[in-house]
Amino acid sequence: MTTKKPLNARSLLLIIGILLIATTIRAPITGIAPVLDMVRASFSLGTAEAGILTTLPLLAFALTSPFSVLFARKYGLERSLFGALLLITSGIITRSLGNVWCLFAGTALIGVGIAFANVLLPSLLKRDFPDRIASLTGAYSVTAGAAAAFASATAIPIAAMFINGWNWALASFALFPVIAMIVWLPQLSNHTAPSQASTSSIQNEKIWKSPLAWQVTLFFGLNSLVYYVIVAWLPMILAESGYSPAVAGSLHGVSQFATAIPGLIFGAVLSRFRDQRIIALSLAAMTAISLFGLLLLPAWNVLWVALFGFGAGATFILALAFIALRSANAHQAAALSGMAQCVGYLIAAAAPPLAGLIHDKSQGWALTLIICIILCGAMAFLGFQAGKQRLIFNQREATH
Template identity: 55%
Template sequence: MTMIAPAPTVSGHGPLLIGIMLIAATLRAPITGVAPLLGVIRDSSGISAAEAGVLTTLPLLAFAAISPFAATLARRFGIERALFSALLVIAAGIALRSTGPVWALFAGTAMLGAGIAVGNVLLPSLLKRDFPSRITGITGAYAITAGLVSALASTTAIPLASLPGSNWYLALAGTLVLPAIALLAWLPQLRSDSVPTAEVAAPPHGGPLWRSALAWQVTGFLGLTSLVFYIVVGWLPAVLVEAGYPAATAGSLHGLSQLATAVPGLILGPAARRMKDQRAIAVAVSLATGVALLGLWQLPALAMFWAALFGFGAGAAFILGLTFVSLRTSHSHQAAALSGMAQCVGYSLAAAGPPLAGLAHDATGGWGIALVACIAVTLLMAVLGSLAGRATTIRLDR
């Protein structure tokens, strides 16, 4: 019989929790902090809207390409060392894209996306292993952290680029502090690095995960949430500028939407624990996201409200999607495998969103088609959320 160590308590693992939060702070801001600067980057480099959309898409392509291998890295080297390596790659990518040339901007963005992909996959697996009874609460906490830091990155991007002697790539360099601090905080976890256990190293119980309907429902919900989120994250400042807002105000509203993604982390955990399943809340947050997009399209004068509502809805959907990865699986290896599957398929889908939205804008001269398409996607999110939110786990036949 394989002996499983008892789950650690939160109070006894402060350094581990601090490290988790600092890693979470690194997983979104290096991407979302680019959007307010896209106009400046386009003006200085001459790239088109579609090419700027590719810049937003590169991390998603990296997520899709790298995510399937993250669980293998964790099984071979341990989750702690895999996460430390991911932070190194993120730091290297931020440094490269901040050197100035356009090629370095694209290459560095792809590199940091590869590191973020590993972190995205392995954090849910780490929670499943070390905090199985507190998954929702800690997932909410690191979503709050990611949202707050993303908001800071968005709101400070234009002011930093506007400082005397500064420019867009020096503004992007500011996010390098995030992986640097996270690396220092994670060093103690390397000394206690866990050797892959039988449960983590063994092949998945029961057969291929990709044949599970529930796995595909979780994958679809998280993937469509990512599709809508990254289209809006990439283009919201441009949408607002076209609606008549100054660039600095558009950047601040973009930051507000990122800040609002943190709010669900405060309330979703307690609410989800009181529910027998998460179907109703998955449908509600999907529809709230759609209403926000409808408002941005039809009533941009209330952009502050719509940006906040979008951030709240999309942030809640992300937390639910990450929570589904842990709640719908039986053990940490299966959680890592489902996380890799969901992010590989989901981000492959999401990667097409920003450039297609840019092409639609260039073809029509407006953002209406892209926003309508996103509204339709939120309706499909509601359907898949109602299925993924059922209180059950993935069961694979041997």
């Protein structure tokens, strides 16, 4: 058993900064769902067009994730993460200006900034806190979920304070990255660039040829697909069950808050298992059950949205943990993170608008929910394979 190193003041400040960055990685995307009907009405958007507002960040994740590692090698992890916060802030402000092109351009910009943060944070944890990966991964998942819950729950009340006030609701999300930038400033003077010793193109090519890397990637991708379909359309699913926009927004917040709960316990659970196969199967089953509930027992939707949030949040933690646990070093973790998010988010990107089209064609959400349930079965298989205790390649191979 390895002994954890005590945390000094610099490490504590770094952890606080990481947790504040976590507040920015979900809320700016998921927080738009409660006011999506207002946005649609303002610009006369169709269902599929509204779905693109969720797809754009996912495309940005996929297209820019591979370049974030290259950027970090040149400028350092700390400065690259500060740049990500600047992009997120700029995107939030641009999206809130009230023009349709600003709406889409700002959304894409938010996606680019979040992509950098998502890829680089696991590498930072692997480098600076190798003995606390599970607990810190859980902690920033808790923070991300809590911030997203707050954004969802307050979006409708803020919008109601102004005439056509959806843009004020979206603009309020800038508070998260602004605070994170202020706290992150001391890290800029201590920035370090990742070593080039074990980040050769040969190693990156090996990552893409590894069956285990593909299992981790596809597990991440299917979880993202199901999660973003439900996150994008949950308020509308609830509205068709008879809930008011305010209540639907609050329940959306419940779902987001539930994603934070696994972070409180999941680190300890992961450390007690020799591998993660049973955990992966259980989480996929939990997600599928919640979708069955939304489909068949809408009167219990409070339970189902909470269960979905818990299952999706725990699966997200597990997917991120796979990136670190199946990697031999920080550089390989960054390469695998880039691969997982590039391919995974490409898989997920088309899902929200396609779900909207399926809704329009079938006049309901049943078919979309059934497809997501089937995908949970595929996710269970991939998680079982990725959960076996092994590395993509061993320590010796990782340094050549």
